[in-house]
Amino acid sequence: MSTSIKQATIEQFMKVRLQNRNHDYLHPSYLMERQLLVAVSQGDPKKAHQLLHSINEERAIISPNPTLRSVKNVLVSSCTLFTRTIIHSGVQPEDAFRLSDQYMEQIERINDVDDLFQLEKDMLTKFIERLNKEETLPYSKVVNQAIAFIHDRILEDLTLDSIAQNSLVSPSYLSHLFKKEVSVSVVQYINQKRIEESKYFLLHTTTPISDIATLFQFCNQSYYTSLFKKYTNVTPKEFRESHSKVGQETALS
Secondary structure: OOOOOOHHHHHHHHHHHHOOOOOOOOOOOHHHHHHHHHHHHOOOHHHHHHHHHHHHHHHHHHOOOOOHHHHHHHHHHHHHHHHHHHHHOOOOHHHHHHHHHHHHHHHHHOOOHHHHHHHHHHHHHHHHHHHHHOOOOOOOHHHHHHHHHHHHOOOOOOOHHHHHHHHOOOHHHHHHHHHHHHOOOHHHHHHHHHHHHHHHHHHHOOOOHHHHHHHOOOOOHHHHHHHHHHHHOOOHHHHHHOOOOOOOOOOOO
16 A cells, blocks of 8 residues: 555544544543433433433533534544444444434534534434334344444455354355345445545545555556446546545645
């Protein structure tokens, strides 16, 4: 992989995507956080909001004047926890991730701390509403596990064998079941997810497109470009240039 992709850039990507916590803003106690997630999993908005209020009171005592970035990082963390919780409770992973992506974009757009805390409340409400709308499990447990595994390891060299092993089934069984339920093959799904996730680098860094292709395990830039256009109708370069901030931001360091 080219040295133009700095380790810090990859770490920043995973921080935003996996919602790791920022150390300069104390997160809530483990017990209170677990109680909140239980309330979410039970589809109980009243109890969940009561717990979130208590958590924010604790945050205010420990850090009365948090920075904008630290608050954003906390919301990013909350978003991931809510996403995982509703998936484990039966929501289709793609639906959960789509909702998560929408809130991730809003978190980065907002530049007022009070507005961010209001967004956290709205986010909690929406995740619970989404869970409560789920009458039946769209995918089987095996496929749900496979999708979550792919999402968490999108930068790794994913194979059907490793995904199947995580789901405790044979590769052939997973391949058949995945295609039947998701309507695309495991490989197609991985490619679609990698194209979607690669947009982060196109939008928020000046990393060369060839290096982005390498980072996401594509054999070369030409293949990456071909797949990107297949799924988005534009090339990576066109996508980058079509957004106002693209090409103007410096590489993360």
